[in-house]
Amino acid sequence: MKPTDIKDPEYFHKVVDCQYACPAHTPVPEYIRLIAEQKYTEAYMINWDSNVFPGVLGRTCDRPCEPACRRGRVEEEPVAICRLKRVAADNKGDVKQHMPKGPFKANGKKIALIGAGPASLTVARDLAPLGYEIHLYDEQKLGGGFMRSQIPSFRLPETVLNEEVNYILDLGIHTHFNSFVSSLKDTLSKDYDSIFVGTGAPRGRDLDIPGRKEAAANIHIGIDWLSSVAFEHTSKIGKKVIVLGGGNTAMDCCRTSRRLGGEEVKVIVRSPFAEMKASPWEKEDAMHEDIPIIENHVPKNFVIENGKLRGMNFEKVKAVYDDKGKRQLVPVGGPDVFFEADDVLVAIGQENSFPWIERDLGIEFDKWGMPVVDAITFASTHPKVFFGGDAAFGPKNVITAVAHGHQAAISIHLANEKKDMKKRPSPFVNLISQKMGIHEWSYDSAVVEDVRYIVPQADKKLTLTNRKKEVELGFDVSTGFKEAERCLNCDVQTVFTTSKCIECDACMDICPTACISFIDNADETDLREMLKIPAHNKTQDLYVSDALPTKRVMVKDENVCLHCGLCAERCPTSAWDMQKFFYNVTKAEKACQ
Numbered sequence: 001m002k003p004t005d006i007k008d009p010e011y012f013h014k015v016v017d018c019q020y021a022c023p024a025h026t027p028v029p030e031y032i033r034l035i036a037e038q039k040y041t042e043a044y045m046i047n048w049d050s051n052v053f054p055g056v057l058g059r060t061c062d063r064p065c066e067p068a069c070r071r072g073r074v075e076e077e078p079v080a081i082c083r084l085k086r087v088a089a090d091n092k093g094d095v096k097q098h099m100p101k102g103p104f105k106a107n108g109k110k111i112a113l114i115g116a117g118p119a120s121l122t123v124a125r126d127l128a129p130l131g132y133e134i135h136l137y138d139e140q141k142l143g144g145g146f147m148r149s150q151i152p153s154f155r156l157p158e159t160v161l162n163e164e165v166n167y168i169l170d171l172g173i174h175t176h177f178n179s180f181v182s183s184l185k186d187t188l189s190k191d192y193d194s195i196f197v198g199t200g201a202p203r204g205r206d207l208d209i210p211g212r213k214e215a216a217a218n219i220h221i222g223i224d225w226l227s228s229v230a231f232e233h234t235s236k237i238g239k240k241v242i243v244l245g246g247g248n249t250a251m252d253c254c255r256t257s258r259r260l261g262g263e264e265v266k267v268i269v270r271s272p273f274a275e276m277k278a279s280p281w282e283k284e285d286a287m288h289e290d291i292p293i294i295e296n297h298v299p300k301n302f303v304i305e306n307g308k309l310r311g312m313n314f315e316k317v318k319a320v321y322d323d324k325g326k327r328q329l330v331p332v333g334g335p336d337v338f339f340e341a342d343d344v345l346v347a348i349g350q351e352n353s354f355p356w357i358e359r360d361l362g363i364e365f366d367k368w369g370m371p372v373v374d375a376i377t378f379a380s381t382h383p384k385v386f387f388g389g390d391a392a393f394g395p396k397n398v399i400t401a402v403a404h405g406h407q408a409a410i411s412i413h414l415a416n417e418k419k420d421m422k423k424r425p426s427p428f429v430n431l432i433s434q435k436m437g438i439h440e441w442s443y444d445s446a447v448v449e450d451v452r453y454i455v456p457q458a459d460k461k462l463t464l465t466n467r468k469k470e471v472e473l474g475f476d477v478s479t480g481f482k483e484a485e486r487c488l489n490c491d492v493q494t495v496f497t498t499s500k501c502i503e504c505d506a507c508m509d510i511c512p513t514a515c516i517s518f519i520d521n522a523d524e525t526d527l528r529e530m531l532k533i534p535a536h537n538k539t540q541d542l543y544v545s546d547a548l549p550t551k552r553v554m555v556k557d558e559n560v561c562l563h564c565g566l567c568a569e570r571c572p573t574s575a576w577d578m579q580k581f582f583y584n585v586t587k588a589e590k591a592c593q
Helices: 009-015 017-021 028-036 040-051 054-060 070-074 081-091 118-130 158-169 184-188 222-230 248-259 280-288 398-416 477-484 506-510 524-530 566-570
Strands: 110-114 133-137 174-176 194-197 219-221 240-244 264-268 297-305 308-321 327-331 337-340 343-346 385-387 428-433 435-437 492-496 516-520 542-544 552-557 576-584
Touching (some): 009 576, 028 040, 028 081, 040 081, 054 081, 054 158, 054 398, 081 477, 110 118, 110 184, 118 133, 118 158, 118 398, 184 194, 240 308, 248 264, 248 343, 264 337, 385 398, 492 552, 506 516, 506 566, 516 524, 524 542, 566 576
Parallel strands (some): 110 133, 110 194, 219 343, 240 264, 240 343
Antiparallel strands (some): 308 327, 308 337, 428 576, 492 576, 516 552, 542 552
């Protein structure tokens, strides 16, 4: 193999697994160390720069970072990265003094943002300080999009959402709430230089089976029902409730139902329990609130008696997999299974809907009715129109929408500066030694076994009687410190200097995971098998040195390295050094520099 080019910023970025897995690439270990130092304001601002909504995401994020956490490779639970973000948000000081302050010098350009969800708000935050006049349109009375309408208050208090939305609106955004945009052609006819569409995936899928029309009064589309509850148009539900679907929306529907009068609430899903799309913690929270989840039942029909919904019939199935792993649901035989219900909530998925976008504007749509959007620039086929969030590529989550917003803002800025949108700005990176003494590092390098700390919850006797009572209480300062200490600091990289190595193999002997080998070079496939412990996880790279005097090379398996620093402490010539790698995705303000 060729020697590893550690000057390529993407090499060490990939090694910081949690940050790499985050769609917005938040510098996770950096802010966790700051939490351990009780520098909560600084930790919050590092988050705010990347993910824009630390308090919101510290409660509601889908946590793509956590399955990637290096703790999980030593047979332990990952670090509670998401909930540590909340520790920073809950304990921060005056953060507004560190944020951009208007009024900003106008650049003469006007931008329309359609939909006030996380993607649009991110675009607004990134572009307003550059002098753009931002106009934000939404049919709701307040900003936040689906963060407000579809995430229940017992998971995300309105005060937290308002605070973080207002940080952006206070930048001088022109808000047009209670304004439904019914025509993109009409919007294009106004004097906007660019338009960003961040309208989400606003249509919930329905279920077309017998009895649907007859029982319509007691059958509700999940996301519409959650929105109706959020805006206090709906305040009660029947005692017996069936929730159809296995995603996070279904979990929000069933838990909200318990708070609005549902005494016998059950979730019924077609798939096996393990294959439900809902996050594991969402399922756990539902079951903790005495909500059974019934797997492998396919809806057949709504049962009507005397013109009123009585319940539903289901067919029992089992999952069968072919040689390629493709699943098929096969009936197991026997009579239909009947469940009583006063109300049914249908939470079987969401769809995009663009009836307000005329088809003669030069915006191409694919066969599924989705706009054709460039995956890098988020530009449509119309030079002024950009998409992001769920409106661009279908339903995802808040952090993905934020990532889209950052990249769309860069593209809008480049387009208005008449520059090539394909030439993306390079990330800001830094690599600096952490050595303070011969065996002393400027970070905590100890690797100890430690179980993940449990986030406390309020008594469900209280939370089930008040839909606005937050369930999770968050870590206190002491527990937050202990959880932060579980981080393995995988942004502190092992940097090898070939010219200093005397090939004593001391580092190889002391490495607790046997991730270092000194061997003859070969192609990657053979080299992976030749290591002290074969490296079979090909998603992580091998760190390969230049040829040493013996013609051997140093090869380190990045997949199992714990960044403990023992190799650097043991090395008699300082061929190994521990160097902190900081990687920050460049935002719109640097795009044209």
